Amino acid sequence: MLAIYGHPFSSYTWKVLIALYANETPFELRVVGPENPENAAFVAANxxxxxxxxxxxxxDNIxxxxxxxIEYLARHHAGVEALLPDQPDAAIGVRMLDRVFDNYVMAPMQAVVEEHLRPEDARDHSRIAAAREKLDKSYSWLDGWLEYYPxxxxxxxxxxxxAPSLYYADWVHPIGSAHPRLRHWLNHLKALPPVARCIAEAEPWRAFFPVPTPENV
Ligand SMILES: N[C@@H](CCC(=O)N[C@@H](CS)C(=O)NCC(=O)O)C(=O)O
Known part of the structure; x- marks a missing residue:
């Protein structure tokens, strides 16, 4: 049986959970948190x-x-969703977009979250402003890209x-009417069954999100 060390509220854990749920791949989630110090120790070591x-x-594979x-799952635990195209050039395009979401949506979203985990008087407001600027640029670029992406x-x-990067980015820096295709696509992503399942499973931790959002204040 596969094991995933992660947390239901963690955006990067979602990334993998979405692939597993989409292909109904059996696995055990080993939650990383203070209640399971052995799981945190295993992650720290490996x-x-x-x-x-x-x-x-x-x-034996870690x-x-x-x-x-996700690439490993696509190759070794294939299911109904291929996750990556067989055609090598098409796969390069998919990997490129994966980098866009991790580097230009997830990273600035995490920067805003990290600053809000500090005491208010210790926050780096210039880092928060720079992260919001990056999110604005990413939203604009993605809104244009979505003209062509089905x-x-x-x-x-x-x-x-x-799904996880935009879901949490929308909490810290809402995707508004200036980016209608992106707004519409995020709504579509949230309704996909594997994503809806991640959202529901993360719900118990929502109150711990450090950035005030309309939902958690
Ligand atoms: N590039 C990594 C990023 C993973 C990451 O940032 N994970 C966060 C949880 S969403 C984490 O481990 N946070 C705890 C820590 O940094 O100690 C990936 O794609 O898996």
Whole structure:
């Protein structure tokens, strides 16, 4: 049985959970948190230089980095959703978009969250402003990209990366009417069954989100 070390509220854990749920791949979620110190210790010892999660254990194979884990699942635990196109050039395009969501949506979203985890008088407001500027640029670029990208029930590495990054980015820096295609696509992503399941499973932790949102104040 596959094991995933992660947390139901963690955006990068969602990325992998969406792929697993989409293909109905059996796995055990080993929650990383203070209630399971042995899981946190396993991640710290096995998950690369910074000990981040998610981490996948499949027999003797231990993998970290959500994109690599999804590629591994596509190859070794294939299901109804291919996750990556067979055609190599098409796969390059999918990997490129995966990088866009991780680097230019998830990273600035996490920067805003990290600053709000500090006491108010210790926050780096210039870092928050720079992150919001990056999100604005990403939203504009993605709104243009969506003119050509189909809204479809199919789940690929793109949807796995897009859903959690945009879901939480929308909490810290709302996607408004200036980006109608992106707004519409995020609503579509939220309704996809594997994503809706992640949202529901994360719900108990919503109150811990440090950035005030209309939903958690
Ligand atoms: N590039 C990594 C990023 C993973 C990451 O940032 N994970 C967060 C949870 S969403 C984490 O481990 N946070 C705890 C920590 O940094 O100690 C991936 O794609 O898996």
């Amino acid at each position: 998950s690369g230089p910074l000990g981040k999660f998610p981490l996948l254990v499949d027999g 993998l970290f980095e959500s994109s690599a884990i 809204t479809s029930p199919q789940i690929t590495l793109i949807e796995c990366a897009a």
